[in-house]
Amino acid sequence: MQVVECASYVAGPTGGLTLAQLGAEVVRIDPLGGGHDHRRWPLAPSGESYYWSSLNKGKRSVAIDLRSPEGQELAVALITAPGPDRGLLIDNVVGRPWLAHEALEAKRPDLIHLRVQGHPDGRPAVDYTVNAAVGVPQITGPEGADKTTAPVNHVLPAWDLITGVSVAAGLLAALHDRERTGNGAFIELALSDVALAGVSNLGWLSEAELRGGDRPRHGNHLYGSFASDFATADGRRVMVVALTEGQWKALKQATGTAKVFDALETALGIDLREEEERYRHRETIAAILRPWFAGRDLDQASAELDRARVLWGPYRGMADVAAAHRRGAHPVLADIELGDPGRPGPETGAVPSTSITARSPLRWNGAYGEPGESPVLGRDTDHVLTEILHLTAPELTGLHDRGVI
């Protein structure tokens, strides 16, 4: 399948990336010189964006002057090109009449057009605004902070990433349907709806309504169960989880605290095998476990926790993750070379930049796929226009001369 992507920032491009890594050919159309996110941070020393390159790898890059009618016509022709595996569009545009679904559908009635939006009524929104509006920052952060305290935003654009993968699922479902019925579809997907669906599907809106307000903040404790972070003797930290009775038993065994908790259960008349009791007594449980962690460095704690099959994980900084990647610890990660492979190489003194990026986390019959090559803005314009629209060399020359491509 061949998908055309006219989208910037995280959500739309993540949709195209997901499909590209699943084997689709993705043709990304950018304005000449790149969109708003082409040089977005973080940047490599070469000035290239680690972000843009990683989210758009494995795609073909077409650059067109999208303000010119001739450029718009080219883009529309690519989007509506005939063929059973073509006619699939991801966009996130607002208010461009030439990309209106009706206009495109008139040229290809079975077009599958997935539009990423901010709000479902078309108003703009981004991850940081929708996250604020669904209430997640109000329940994030240190225990005891009441609701007049400043909210704590999460830094991960989680709703963008969820929206991006939803784009891929939606397009694949629509293609499945088109192959049976011949019908195209206009599918809209608002970031704000993704966030509302996310928190409501976890039961959080019902609970807040029942409670008449937000649940309290719990720091790094888990709501409704037992999980907490502990510091080790060497200044590292670990996250330890006991959702099930088996995990709780393993944690008591590893830390040699079974008898302490038996006595505590008797003294308080509680049964800590029940998840909600572990939640209610989370501070007490954590206080009893803390000295065990404080008395061991991470290596020692790690060995003992693993031996007892405790569900846990270390906290790592991202530089630690990159270092683990250098040791080959994470086969899902891969290095790609940034930018144009034709530019000056090490022999001329310029060191090519590379980027740590990822393969698809979906492993097919035991194997990860390739991550995809780093994109170079506009590198594939001539090739794509020749292949899909059958433009001739003189036609391409004319477009270049007129500054359309």
Add this chain to the structure above:
Amino acid sequence: MQVVECASYVAGPTGGLTLAQLGAEVVRIDPLGGGHDHRRWPLAPSGESYYWSSLNKGKRSVAIDLRSPEGQELAVALITAPGPDRGLLIDNVVGRPWLAHEALEAKRPDLIHLRVQGHPDGRPAVDYTVNAAVGVPQITGPEGADKTTAPVNHVLPAWDLITGVSVAAGLLAALHDRERTGNGAFIELALSDVALAGVSNLGWLSEAELRGGDRPRHGNHLYGSFASDFATADGRRVMVVALTEGQWKALKQATGTAKVFDALETALGIDLREEEERYRHRETIAAILRPWFAGRDLDQASAELDRARVLWGPYRGMADVAAAHRRGAHPVLADIELGDPGRPGPETGAVPSTSITARSPLRWNGAYGEPGESPVLGRDTDHVLTEILHLTAPELTGLHDRGVI
């Protein structure tokens, strides 16, 4: 298409929910009495789990004694039932030989089997441990906190939700492939890989490696651009974003600060039209804007920001979101009745519990779909076994008598 789901907690069930809301028939198999997450918080006053009901709505529920060989045989028969639209499995099990891919594939060679894992080597992990291990909590939270300070976990199980939607995309891609080639697939998807892919695709690992450590924490400022939160006169808060030059211009216009920033640019020799300059001077920009927000209540600020087309959003608590839903503000949300519709209704004094849950955020040709009915554990067992495995009434009776179903 018909998908069998043997999965608990968030990721696998989100995959099945996504597919069910896209039109698939999802048959969920639970152990008799329910899995570990059947009564997970938050709970309705009736004791039913808002969480389990919301994540499993719109699915058919089959309950089987999965410890008995006879029960395992039934589950395997459902998973490997013949038919071009069957033979699709989502699971997240570890170490159950009867659900090993080789065993299932022997019965249906073109089976599509998607297994959700913790780590790719099969070790368990959950959202809270993988998030710690990829470094997100280290860069979350108040500005100035250095890396020896406790990490700030996010409360949203973001990696679970991303993994869940990836399950749906992976299964649809595999079905698309099977329809062309006849080939099945064993697809593994580790939560840990999803998290590593997420942070590396944003360029964050490359940057941490280049920097030799974590980027500093920025509180509610956005890294690499300008976005920040402001308090209004009535004690509310808003999140304001200026990623593009146009958004920055709108923000200056709304707040009447254009001349202040002009003068500041001259005084400091900077150009705030550049995103990275807005990032570098974020504290100064925020300090200059703060009095404007402090001098207006939310309604007034809202009207003025919208008039100037500023990209912004209010912070809301989840109870506020639920209240907005009661006013009809969010068509993606819907109320479903929890539990068995056959149980005593209002006329007997028992008030049925309802739950605020969501339709698919993917709007098809302008319309949201139905959210799907609340599941009742085991309600569809007899029906599904009759329909798919053609069991007779005496056979069902025998299974009930032997406690298998």
